[in-house]
Amino acid sequence: MDRREFxxxxxxxxxxxxxFPVVSFAQVRQSGRLVFVLLRGGFDxxxxxxxxxxxxxxxxxxxxxxxxxxxxxxxxxxxxAPGLAPLxxxxxxxxxxxxxxxxxxxxxxxxxxxxAILETGLDRPVGxxxxxxxxxxxxxxxxxxxxxxxxxxxxxxxxxxxxxTWSPTQLGAVTDEYLDRLAVLxxxxxxxxxxxxxxxxxxxxxxxxxxxxxxxxxGGVTPLLKSAARILRQSTGPNVAAVEFSGWDTHAxxxxxxxxxxxxxxxxxxxxxxxxxxxxxxxxDTTVVVxxxxxxxxxxxxxxxxxxxxxxxxxxxxxxxARSAVLADWPGLGDSALYEGRDLRPxxxxxxxxxxxxxGTFDLTGAQADRIFPGSSxxxxxxxxxx
Amino acid sequence: xxxxxxxxxxxxxxxxxxxxxxxxxxxARGWLRAQLQGAPPELAAPASAVPANIAAALRTLGMRAAxxxxxxxxxxxxxxxxxxxxxxxxxxxxxxxxxxFVERLVAFWSNHLCVSAGAKxxxxxxxxxxxxxxxRPHVLGRFEDMVLASAxxxxxxxxxxxxQSIGPSSPAGTRTGRGVQRGLNENYARELLELHxxxxxGGYVQADVVELARILTGWTVAGLYGAGxxxxxxxxxxxxxxxxxxxxxxHEPGPKTLLGRRYPEAGVDEGEQxxxxxxxxxxxxxxxATKLVTHFVADQPPPAAVERVARVFRDSEGDLRAVxxxxxxxxxxxxxxxxxxxxxxxxxxxxxxxxxxxxxxxNLARALRQLRHPLWSPAAPKxxxxxxxxxxDPDALLNRAELARTLGRRIGGGGPDxxxxxxxxxxxxxxxxxAMLADSTIAPAERIxxxxxxxxxxxx
Numbered sequence: 001m002d003r004r005e006f007x008x009x010x011x012x013x014x015x016x017x018x019x020f021p022v023v024s025f026a027q028v029r030q031s032g033r034l035v036f037v038l039l040r041g042g043f044d045x046x047x048x049x050x051x052x053x054x055x056x057x058x059x060x061x062x063x064x065x066x067x068x069x070x071x072x073x074x075x076x077x078x079x080x081a082p083g084l085a086p087l088x089x090x091x092x093x094x095x096x097x098x099x100x101x102x103x104x105x106x107x108x109x110x111x112x113x114x115x116a117i118l119e120t121g122l123d124r125p126v127g128x129x130x131x132x133x134x135x136x137x138x139x140x141x142x143x144x145x146x147x148x149x150x151x152x153x154x155x156x157x158x159x160x161x162x163x164x165t166w167s168p169t170q171l172g173a174v175t176d177e178y179l180d181r182l183a184v185l186x187x188x189x190x191x192x193x194x195x196x197x198x199x200x201x202x203x204x205x206x207x208x209x210x211x212x213x214x215x216x217x218x219g220g221v222t223p224l225l226k227s228a229a230r231i232l233r234q235s236t237g238p239n240v241a242a243v244e245f246s247g248w249d250t251h252a253x254x255x256x257x258x259x260x261x262x263x264x265x266x267x268x269x270x271x272x273x274x275x276x277x278x279x280x281x282x283x284x285d286t287t288v289v290v291x292x293x294x295x296x297x298x299x300x301x302x303x304x305x306x307x308x309x310x311x312x313x314x315x316x317x318x319x320x321x322a323r324s325a326v327l328a329d330w331p332g333l334g335d336s337a338l339y340e341g342r343d344l345r346p347x348x349x350x351x352x353x354x355x356x357x358x359x360g361t362f363d364l365t366g367a368q369a370d371r372i373f374p375g376s377s378x379x380x381x382x383x384x385x386x387x
Numbered sequence: 388x389x390x391x392x393x394x395x396x397x398x399x400x401x402x403x404x405x406x407x408x409x410x411x412x413x414x415a416r417g418w419l420r421a422q423l424q425g426a427p428p429e430l431a432a433p434a435s436a437v438p439a440n441i442a443a444a445l446r447t448l449g450m451r452a453a454x455x456x457x458x459x460x461x462x463x464x465x466x467x468x469x470x471x472x473x474x475x476x477x478x479x480x481x482x483x484x485x486x487x488f489v490e491r492l493v494a495f496w497s498n499h500l501c502v503s504a505g506a507k508x509x510x511x512x513x514x515x516x517x518x519x520x521x522x523r524p525h526v527l528g529r530f531e532d533m534v535l536a537s538a539x540x541x542x543x544x545x546x547x548x549x550x551q552s553i554g555p556s557s558p559a560g561t562r563t564g565r566g567v568q569r570g571l572n573e574n575y576a577r578e579l580l581e582l583h584x585x586x587x588x589g590g591y592v593q594a595d596v597v598e599l600a601r602i603l604t605g606w607t608v609a610g611l612y613g614a615g616x617x618x619x620x621x622x623x624x625x626x627x628x629x630x631x632x633x634x635x636x637x638h639e640p641g642p643k644t645l646l647g648r649r650y651p652e653a654g655v656d657e658g659e660q661x662x663x664x665x666x667x668x669x670x671x672x673x674x675x676a677t678k679l680v681t682h683f684v685a686d687q688p689p690p691a692a693v694e695r696v697a698r699v700f701r702d703s704e705g706d707l708r709a710v711x712x713x714x715x716x717x718x719x720x721x722x723x724x725x726x727x728x729x730x731x732x733x734x735x736x737x738x739x740x741x742x743x744x745x746x747x748x749x750n751l752a753r754a755l756r757q758l759r760h761p762l763w764s765p766a767a768p769k770x771x772x773x774x775x776x777x778x779x780d781p782d783a784l785l786n787r788a789e790l791a792r793t794l795g796r797r798i799g800g801g802g803p804d805x806x807x808x809x810x811x812x813x814x815x816x817x818x819x820x821x822a823m824l825a826d827s828t829i830a831p832a833e834r835i836x837x838x839x840x841x842x843x844x845x846x847x
Contacts, residue, residue, distance in 0.1 A: 041765065108572065108598075110578070110587045125587070152759060153780040154770070165780040167759075178833060181823060182788055189842035190820035192779065196842075199781035231539050236762040246766045251548045302560070302570025303551045308577065334720050383686055 029341070030142040032362040033232055035241045035275075036133055036156055038118070038332065039292040041248030042111060044306050045313030046298060046344060048084060048192050048325065049098045053077035056333035064300045068255045073342050074098065078326045082257040083266035086273045089284050091324045097316040097385055099353055100328035103346030107339075109308035111249070115294030119155035119353065121373040128374065133240050134159030135372045136358055147202075149228045157242045163192060164202045164238065168227060175285035221245060221271035230277035232286070239362070248292060252303035272317065275366075286362040287318035287386075291350065296344050296354055298333060309343035316353060320360050327353075327385065349379045360386025393418075396761045397719055398847040399683065400674060401487035403737025404811040406803055419715045422486040423708055427493075427526045430480050430519050433472035438628030441469060441512045442610050448508070449611070466512045471752065473515020474762045475711025478747035480683045489526060492711060495682055497522045497763070498677075498770040500537045502546040505764040509611075510574040513542035513629070514730070514763035524577065530705030531666035531733055532673065534583055538575075538662055541608045541630040547575035547768060555602040571639075576600035578768045579665070582656035586677075589670030589831075591646060598645045603640030607632070666756075672700040678773070681712070684719045685727070686774040692719045699767060726846045728775035733847060735786060738794060738839045741811045742802055750797075754790050758783070758785030777846070788840040805834035819843075 050066050051057050053076050058065045072088055073080030078098065080087060091094035095337035105123040106114055113125035121132030123287055130138075133156045137146050148154050157163050165326040179200060186196040224243065231237055247264060254261045268290070295312025311331075331337050339345040355369035360379060369378045397404035400419050410430065446463035447454050451535060473653075478845040489679035497518045504511040521540050522530045525533035527553065537543050544550040552572035554559045560570055576599035581587045594656045609632035610625070633655040647665065650657045665671060674713050676697035680688035699713040719725060729737060739747070760778075763772045795802075805824045808815050820841050824834050837846060 108587070109593065109765060110581050112581075113587055148780070152777055152783065158776060166781040167782055174789050178836065179788065181829070181833075181837055184817050185823065185841045185843075186784075189845075191775075191782065192842045192845060195779060195781045196784050199785040202781060204786060228657060249767070251572055252551060301572050302553050302555070303548060303572045305548070307573040352698065360819070 003188050010298055012050060029236060030140060030144045030239055030362065031283065033239055034361045035243060035286065036289045037288060037290045038156065038244040039248045039290065040244055040246040041113065042113065042247035042296060042308055042313065043292045044250060044254065044296040045100060048081050049294055050079050050081055051077055051333065052233040053080050054333045060333050061300055064217045064254060066256060075326050077330065081262055081265055083119055083262035084269045086269040093318055094326050095317055095321050098319055098325060098326045099316060099348065100312055101310040101311045101331055101344055101347040102350050104350045107310060109294060111293060115341065116155060118291060118293050118350065123375045130159030131156035132372050133157050133242055134161050134163065137240055139368055139371055141364055144239045147231060147238040148242045149224065150242060150244045152283040153294050154242045154244055156264045162198060165232065166202055167358050174186040177360055187325055190344040221267040222274045225275040229275050230256050233279050233282035244332045250305050251307060252305040254305045284319055287320050287357055289357050290315040295344050298338055298344050310339045311344040311346035316357060316385060322371045327338060352382045354383035356383045356385045359383060393719065399720065400491065402481055402484065402491055403740040405740050405743065406810050409810065419488050420712060422488045422655045425526060425623050428486050430476060432519065433476050435472045436516060442627060442629050445509055445611060448835030469512040474752055477515060477518060477762060478751055481736045482713060482744065483744055489586060490583055492526050493522050494525060497676060498531060498743055501764050501765050501768065501770040502542045502763065507545060509545045510542050518544035526753055527708040530661050530707055530755055534666050535659065535662050538759055541629040544606065544608050548572045549575035549603055550607040552600060552604050553637045554601060557604065557637050557639050559637040570669050571600050573597065573600045576603055584665040585670040595645055598643045599661060601639040602645065602650060602661050603732060604645050605634045606658055607634055607637065608632065615786050635842045666705055669701060672697040676700055682773055683714050685725050689719050692717045727844055728779050729792060729847050730778055731755060731760035734845065741808060742798060758786055791840035793838040794839060795832040798835060799832050802835050805831055805838055808838040817843050
């Protein structure tokens with residue numbers, strides 16, 4: 001019996017006797033795809049969506065201030081950093097909202113608490129351990145599934161609803177026979193059994209050829225996002241995906257156009273453009289959300305970098321976006337406008353955008369969106385951002 | 388029952404049982420306590436890791452104008468070679484150690500006060516030395532001595548940027564002239580509070596971060612820039628091994644107030660006093676105890692166990708020998724239901740110990756990268772995660788299955804009788820394995836792989 005056969009047998013009844021639900025990508029899936037791209041490390045929003053039209057900008061940013069001519073202008077106030085120039089493609093198609101002065105409800109500037117809040121969707125770093133993407137899967141009706149395309153299971157995806165994980169590896173050494181034997185051993189382990197089954201099914205879904213191909217191109221943002229697209233675009237593919245990239249914590253020598261941060265932004269933008277192309281027709285019902293845990297200090301620190309700050313920037317991208325725009329209730333960069341005299345002041349709650357993203361992508365009601373973000377009923381969803 | 392306790396000691400507190408080892412351990416707790424006696428196990432520096440050579444190679448890379456591409460390429464290769472040698476030496480020690488409990492503690496503290504070789508080029512060749520010089524000497528000593536050693540080590544000073552944090556009112560900070568005003572960098576101060584001592588809820592605020600950063604200005608690295616380099620050397624900065632230096636000219640003058648305590652101007656002593664005070668803070672005892680109990684007992688650490696360890700930490704002023712002994716005495720660590728999912732490093736080291744492989748070969752580092760757990764390379768200063776949630780995703784299990792198969796092939800017929808591997812896992816979990824490991828229709832190399840990839844082998 002080959003492994004596909006074997007899995008079919010297990011799924012059609014054998015498994016039930018063990019009492020563990022087996023995840024599989026549904027034959028009839030809900031429409032809509034949401035991709036959550038988490039940039040770990042807290043990227044400098046003022047160096048990405050640049051408020052060059054703010055009168056205090058140049059003086060405040062000093063050596064980190066871009067010159068107008070280097071930027072890709074979006075509005076009279078805001079322009080994209082040079083590295084983000086490829087995103088212009090989304091902007092011109094009416095598929096991109098740049099978000100600014102955005103923040104989660106957390107002000108203490110710890111990466112780890114910040115990420116916990118962004119990923120659990122709560123208003124404090126402790127509480128439920130379910131990620132908001134997992135809560136979305138729990139609440140969504142119909143056949144739906146999620147995947148983490150990441151090193152390990154990100155908090156945003158973890159929770160009661162079983163999800164798959166995938167990252168590029170080079171599985172060439174194993175035979176179906178070996179994995180089948182191992183699957184038998186795993187059946188005796190109540191905790192791990194289900195995860196191993198999910199792994200085998202995931203491998204079948206992506207296909208051996210894809211695994212080998214992705215493995216050869218391991219490492220880059222663009223290859224990873226293209227692999228993600230090939231998984232997502234399948235007719236039975238997952239509805240919800242989490243992707244993450246780290247390295248955004250720029251305490252020193254952050255640079256300007258062509259500098260360290262701008263190179264990272266360039267990789268991200270190129271990757272997103274490649275993702276859209278690779279999605280083919282499936283792009284039509286896909287929404288991409290790009291977020292980070294916090295922004296950084298408005299002024300450069302003593303090492304031409306920036307320290308942990310508060311409000312930052314993000315992006316909402318996809319054909320279900322109502323129109324291209326910069327969404328910012330701009331607090332300004334004057335000394336008295338800064339939060340605690342040092343950070344960009346938050347004026348937009350991240351959850352207001354995330355609610356709109358889930359509701360607009362999956363036709364959920366506002367009440368359902370509220371349940372995905374417990375404690376957020378006082379935060380008005382910005383539903384007008386989506387079609 | 389006695390042998391189950393021995394297995395628990397070998398797997399939970401140690402680095403994985405070897406075949407036949409459980410039968411030789413009569414008193415499991417006594418075996419662990421004995422390992423805590425005497426000086427901590429040393430580790431010789433690899434022959435390539437000569438401090439002056441590391442500094443020289445880093446200087447070559449930093450001086451684009453003075454060296455040709457060929458020389459720079461050589462320097463790059465030398466640094467990579469040193470990092471590889473360091474990691475092979477440390478892993479070999481873990482695989483071969485006769486004091487595996489102490490080696491586990493070394494790995495724990497190295498992760499608690501981590502530097503990341505992946506984060507900065509300059510950290511990679513220093514990370515091995517950091518563990519040897521900062522963690523090993525103090526692993527059975529005092530917590531505050533370990534934290535102070537870490538604060539002064541070039542690897543940490545570079546990793547969290549304190550080497551370039553300058554007091555805004557210091558002579559260096561107020562110097563006008565070419566270039567940009569230089570000033571504070573909060574990075575190390577924040578992580579020292581949040582990750583190394585008090586914990587994020589330990590009772591500090593943003594103003595404390597800034598004050599601690601001010602206290603620690605002037606704590607930097609000498610030896611990287613010598614005469615003729617891009618940044619002219621100072622009197623104390625002759626080329627040579629990288630070393631801690633306190634530069635009064637970069638130190639923020641005046642009194643500072645950290646956590647309500649006033650520190651009058653005292654140069655380098657301010658930092659030493661502040662770090663010792665942070666290490667003795669009650670929040671630190673609770674934070675460190677929580678991490679230790681999470682590591683040795685359960686992902687959800689039982690509060691009573693945390694409190695017992697925290698009390699020993701407080702009462703002994705951070706005596707890590709006493710604290711480690713307290714861990715052995717925790718009934719929760721020995722209870723039937725408690726178990727920990729092995730991290731990738733734990734799993735691979737346990738596999739090599741079970742299979743009787745003497746040390747770490749060149750492939751081990753590559754395998755650890757594939758498992759997303761390379762030595763000294765966490766993605767963030769928080770270090771690698773320590774719970775099942777961090778490591779037991781489906782993709783990771785498949786990765787382990789594949790690596791086990793590779794390992795089985797490499798060992799081939801030269802390995803142990805696969806049936807003997809039942810000796811290193813807990814009996815109830817091994818029931819499903821028994822028949823398979825005895826099935827002679829399966830090649831021995833594959834049966835070895837099955838034993839290592841089996842769910843029973845994923846737990847400690």
